Amino acid sequence: MTAAQIRLLSLLRRECSRFLKIKRQTIGAPLLETFLYVSVFGAALGSRVGDLHGFDYVVFVVPGLIMMAFAINAFANNSSSLLQQKMQGSIHDQLSSPATPLELLLAFSLGGFLRGLVIAVLTLVAAALLVDLPLRHPEVLLPALFLVGMFFAQLGVLIGVRAEQFDDVAVAQTFVLQPLIFLGGVFYSTSLLDEPFATLTHFDPVYYMINLVRYGFLGYTEESIWLSLTLLTLATTVLFLLNLRLFRRGWKLRS
Numbered sequence: 001m002t003a004a005q006i007r008l009l010s011l012l013r014r015e016c017s018r019f020l021k022i023k024r025q026t027i028g029a030p031l032l033e034t035f036l037y038v039s040v041f042g043a044a045l046g047s048r049v050g051d052l053h054g055f056d057y058v059v060f061v062v063p064g065l066i067m068m069a070f071a072i073n074a075f076a077n078n079s080s081s082l083l084q085q086k087m088q089g090s091i092h093d094q095l096s097s098p099a100t101p102l103e104l105l106l107a108f109s110l111g112g113f114l115r116g117l118v119i120a121v122l123t124l125v126a127a128a129l130l131v132d133l134p135l136r137h138p139e140v141l142l143p144a145l146f147l148v149g150m151f152f153a154q155l156g157v158l159i160g161v162r163a164e165q166f167d168d169v170a171v172a173q174t175f176v177l178q179p180l181i182f183l184g185g186v187f188y189s190t191s192l193l194d195e196p197f198a199t200l201t202h203f204d205p206v207y208y209m210i211n212l213v214r215y216g217f218l219g220y221t222e223e224s225i226w227l228s229l230t231l232l233t234l235a236t237t238v239l240f241l242l243n244l245r246l247f248r249r250g251w252k253l254r255s
Contacts, residue, residue: 003098004100004103007097007098007099007103008099008103008106008107011094011099011103011104011107011108012106012107012110012111012114014107015077015081015107015108015110015111015112015114016111016114016115018081018111019077019081019111019115026073026077026115026119027118027119027122030069030072030073030119030122030123031119031122031123031126033069034065034069034123034126034127035126035130037061037065038058038061038062038065038126038127038130038131039130052189053189053191053220054220055218055220056131058130058131059131059132059133059134059218060189060214060218060220061186061187062127062131062133062217063133063210063213063214063216063217063218064185064186064187064210064213064214065123065127065186066120066123066124066127066213067120067145067148067186067209067210067213068181068186069116069119069120069123070116070117070119070120070145070148070149070152071116071148071149071151071152071177071181071206071209072116072152072173072177072181073112073115073116073118073119073120074112074113074115074116074149074150074152074153074156075112075116075152075153075155075156075159075173075177076156076173077111077112077115077116077153077156078108078109078111078112078153078156078157078159078160079156079157079159079160079163079169079172079173080160080166080169081108081111081112081160082108082156082157082160082161082163083160083163083165083166083168083169086160086163086252086253091253092253092254095250095253095254101244101247101248102244102247104247105157105240105243105244105247108153108157108160109150109153109154109157109240109243110153111153112149112152112153112156112157113149113150113153116149116152116153117145117149120145120149133217134217134218134219135216135217136215136216136217136218136219137215137216137217137219138216140212140215140216140225140229141212141213141215141216141217142216143229144209144212144213144215144216144228144229144232145213145216147209147212147229147232147233147236148209148212148213148232150236150240151205151209151232151235151236151239154236154239154240154243155177155239157243158239158242158243158246159172161243161246161247161251161252161253162252164252180204180205180206181206183201183204183206184201184204184205184206184207184209184210185201185206185207185210185211185222186206186210189222190207190222191222202223205231205232205235207223208223208227208228208231208232209228209232211223211225211228212225212228212229212232
């Protein structure tokens with residue numbers, strides 16, 4: 001194992017240890033939210049809505065819940081971890097260590113990604129116990145979930161870098177992340193929307209992510225799969241390169 005690999009694994013182990021120390025907050029709370037979502041939407045709304053595009057309403061919603069769990073936790077892990085280390089001053093030690101900016105960024109990115117992945121898998125298991133969830137296109141689902149996790153991990157890094165207090169992270173999560181997720185079609189089909197909302201939804205990046213994940217599970221999509229994969233790959237790459245530039249410059253990290 002090379003020195004670079006050892007440094008990366010050490011940094012990644014620190015990130016994983018951080019969120020595993022507070023399991024009730026990082027794992028227990030998201031699972032409870034998923035159970036409540038499935039119970040409420042399945043029992044309260046499912047019987048009223050009935051089928052949606054040939055699927056029980058709760059089955060139609062579950063892929064979006066899995067994606068939402070992945071996204072929120074990957075984002076929350078990185079934004080809070082970076083801000084916390086900035087406020088404690090420990091980020092300065094890492095920037096002056098032998099670890100390169102690329103290794104630091106990869107460690108943060110993979111830490112958030114793994115936390116999101118753990119929650120997404122547990123959400124999938126919990127949902128599978130409550131509903132009969134098919135798996136039609138794993139060849140699309142796996143790269144889609146990977147890109148979703150990495151996109152929101154990069155977004156969390158970006159917010160964590162620019163944030164100066166925890167209110168900044170809370171504002172981004174409340175007024176940016178949550179609206180994008182809820183207006184992207186997690187709980188409804190965008191084909192049911194009237195204009196201009198049906199058109200405006202196409203400018204929401206989460207809309208393409210939900211379509212990919214829903215297609216992976218159910219085989220149903222409202223958008224081109226290749227277009228969605230291409231746009232998501234491009235957006236994730238741009239965010240990663242932007243974060244790498246910020247880490248190399250030490251913008252808002254060295255001050």
